[in-house]
Amino acid sequence: MTTPTIESLLLAMADDELVLGHRNAEWTGHSPILEEDIAFSNIAQDEIGHALIWYTAYEKLAGRSPDQMAFERPWNEFTCARFVTYPKGDFAYTVVRQFFFDVAEEVRLRSFLASSSEVLRSSAAKILKEEAYHRLHTQGLVERLGDATEESRRRMQAGVTAAYAQALGLFEALPDEAVLVAGGVMTPNIELARSWIEAVAPVLRSVSLTPPVALTADAGGRRKKHLPDLEQLVTDLQSVYRLVPGGAW
Amino acid sequence: MNRSLDDERVWEALASVKDPEIPVLSIVDMKIVSRVRASGTAVEVEITPTFAGCPALALMKDEIRKVLTEMGFTDVSVETNFTAPWSTDLLEPDAREKLRSFGIAPPPRPVQIDLGRALAEPVACPYCASAATHLESAFGATLCKQIFYCDACRQSFERFKPL
Structure with missing residues (x-):
């Protein structure tokens, strides 16, 4: 069964993937080592591919194409979490953010495998296979850099301190969430957030990285309450397209 | 799977379209072509991408259109199926x-x-x-x-x- 509200869920996920993909692509040519340059460029391309899956599902229901949604929409119409909009920052922050996102995706996509929505079930199954490679890589980096040297430890801890509350913003309730939950389409975000906290905890603990104690989820994105970082990113993302709107290259 | 003779001709033609990132394999070898339906001068092809973000996808679609147009089809549709599994x-x-x-x-x-x-x-x-x-x-x-x-x-x- 599809309800009109599933569109807002598809769009939120598509926007998360597109924006984080764009942020990761900012490392192309700028990573500390070649292997990570390749890794983050690949991960960026994968995430943008996943955005395409969700935007295509959205198009089937709402009629607006992936290109229209990515390139013609004003920045303050995006419904991504603020988490994905922050500048790429220190490489350690990028590693922590991507690890947090990979776990969040895994938790969310696994919950979709039991959804009443066929498009969520089949898309989740496809994306999970690719995502396994992301988590393998980023969790490995967290475990190695978390307790490698004094400097790597300090920078990774700073990444965790900054990104943790931001990541919880990925689980901000959608405006129509109750309808989707009642229809068996999705698991409540609050439950997914709990699963996420439980999944990242042992990894952080294994290298003595600690989440901040007092925190409030960095929410707002799902209600289009964004920071100027997103405006800068979307302006950059759409700049070529806007030169010749609708043009074929 | 039941394939008409027209379908067979299309499958054969598509076997000449290479995966640009792996030029020894065709898109048929790669199992990227997931469905073909030919009828008169119209043909529908469905492709299933390997990795969703594969940048070669657009190129492959163009190539499919070109090959099928050269075969004489005037109504060529190439759809991407993002929800079918590929392994x-x-x-x-x-x-x-x-x-x-x-x-x-x-x-x-x-x-x-x-x-x-x-x-x-x-x-x-x-x-x-x-x-x-x-x-x-x-x-x-x-x-x-x-x-x-x-x-x-x-x-x-x-x-x-x-x-």
């Missing part, structure tokens, strides 16, 4: 052999049962067949490949990512 398990033995002879270690099978175990299996060097190889980079020059190094013949090589 390296679909690759037939001859496609795997073509990969190996091109210098790309084929994916292990079956992946669907256990990706973790598939990734832990030793990878034979496509040049000298030695199993003394190690993963150099989990990500490679394209989304579907990883970089390995052979400690026996001291060459780096690519491996098709099990998916």
Whole structure:
């Protein structure tokens, strides 16, 4: 069964993937080592591919194409979490953010495998296979850099301190969430957030990285309450397209 | 699967379209073409991407349109199915052999049962067949490949990512 509200869920996920993909692509040519340059460029391309899956599902229901949604929409119409909009920052922050996102995706996509929505079930199954490679890589980096040297430890801890509350913003309730939950389409975000906290905890603990104690989820994105970082990113993302709107290259 | 003669002609023609990132395999070998329906001068082709973000997808669609137009079809539709599953398990033995002879270690099978175990299996060097190889980079020059190094013949090589 599809309800009109599933569109807002598809769009939120598509926007998360597109924006984080764009942020990761900012490392192309700028990573500390070649292997990570390749890794983050690949991960960026994968995430943008996943955005395409969700935007295509959205198009089937709402009629607006992936290109229209990515390139013609004003920045303050995006419904991504603020988490994905922050500048790429220190490489350690990028590693922590991507690890947090990979776990969040895994938790969310696994919950979709039991959804009443066929498009969520089949898309989740496809994306999970690719995502396994992301988590393998980023969790490995967290475990190695978390307790490698004094400097790597300090920078990774700073990444965790900054990104943790931001990541919880990925689980901000959608405006129509109750309808989707009642229809068996999705698991409540609050439950997914709990699963996420439980999944990242042992990894952080294994290298003595600690989440901040007092925190409030960095929410707002799902209600289009964004920071100027997103405006800068979307302006950059759409700049070529806007030169010749609708043009074929 | 029931295929009409028209469909058969289309499948044969599509076997000439190569995957631009793996030029020894066609999009039929790669199981990217998932459905063909030809009727009169109209033809519908459905493709299932390997990795969703594959940048070669647009190029392959253009190439399919070109080949089918040259065959005389005037109404060509190429649809991408993002929800159908694709797995390296679909690759037939001859496609795997073509990969190996091109210098790309084929994916292990079956992946669907256990990706973790598939990734832990030793990878034979496509040049000298030695199993003394190690993963150099989990990500490679394209989304579907990883970089390995052979400690026996001291060459780096690519491996098709099990998916």
